[in-house]
Every structure is written in C-alpha cells, then in structure tokens.
Amino acid sequence: MHENEISEVILDAAIEVHTTLGGPGLLESVYEEALAYELTQRGLRVERQKPVSLTYKKQPLTTPLRLDLLVEGKVIVECKATTEYNPIFEAQILTYLRLTGLKLGLIINFGAKRVIDGYKRVVNKL
Numbered sequence: 311m312h313e314n315e316i317s318e319v320i321l322d323a324a325i326e327v328h329t330t331l332g333g334p335g336l337l338e339s340v341y342e343e344a345l346a347y348e349l350t351q352r353g354l355r356v357e358r359q360k361p362v363s364l365t366y367k368k369q370p371l372t373t374p375l376r377l378d379l380l381v382e383g384k385v386i387v388e389c390k391a392t393t394e395y396n397p398i399f400e401a402q403i404l405t406y407l408r409l410t411g412l413k414l415g416l417i418i419n420f421g422a423k424r425v426i427d428g429y430k431r432v433v434n435k436l
Contacts, residue, residue, distance in 0.1 A: 313414040316354065316385045321429060323348040324418045328425045338391040341420040342378050345389065355382050362410055375409060386415040390428070393421050400432050407434035 327344045328334075346356045361374035379387035388403050403415035413435060419428025 311382060311384075313384050316382050317414060317416060317431065319352055319354060320345075320349065320381060320385065320387060320416055320418075321425070323352060324420070324429070325425045328420055334391065334393070334421045334423065336391060336420070338389050338420070341391055341418075342389040345387070345418070346379055349379075349381060356380070357383075362406075364409065375406065377406060377410075384412060384414065386410070386412055388415065388417050390417060390419040391421040392419060395419055395422070395428065400430060403432045404434060407432065 324345055327341060327348050331341070331344060342358065346358045349356045357380040358378070360377040360380040362377060363374055364371045377386050378389045381387060386403060386406050388399065388406070390399060399417045399419075403417055407413065407415050413433060415432040415434070417428075417430040417432065418425065422428030
C-alpha cells in the first residue's frame, strides 16, 4: 500500500474516532489509543509510541525519538488534542520524517471541532 492510500485510511479512521468519542475534549493519549485500535481493525499494522534510536555526530543518544503512531512502517501520525493549532507541529513532524527517512507524516488534531480542520499532511521528498 502506498503512503497516499494509507493516509486516506488514517483520515477516515480519525474521523470515526472523533465522531465516536464525541469530538474534542479528551486527552491526546485517548485519541491515539482509539486511532491505533481503529486502524488495526481496518487491517493496518500500527506501532504505538514507537521508539527510534538517534545518533548525534556518530554518538548514539540514550533518549530515543518516540513516534505517536507508525502505520505500515511508512506513515508517521502525530496526534494532538489542542484548541489552538501551532505551526511548530509541522516543523516537528518534518524533523521526524528527516530523521527516519520516511516520506509522509500526518498531524491529526482531535481538539479541533472537525478532524478535517485539524488534519495536516507533511511531506519529505514525496
């Protein structure tokens, strides 16, 4: 499955989670767990709080990067639950993409009134 096909399933699943849980107002971790469950029910492989080892100038760092969700080993999903969107979210996920060599990241802000308004694609050489 290509990154774009995976992202369509993720968006649909996020809308289902947001609707089923009654919209905004819950902790980010609740939406993340529900989204991981919804994606696995749709047949996708999901890794939650996936640690990624980092190296700085050939020195392995002891603190790993943690991805909220890694879907099918191809798409990073960063879950948020905030009333105000911050452009730093895009810089954050672009850094994750560069460090992992992946091409597509999604920011899903479950704190938005509608998921589609809190959904942002970030690409790295896609």
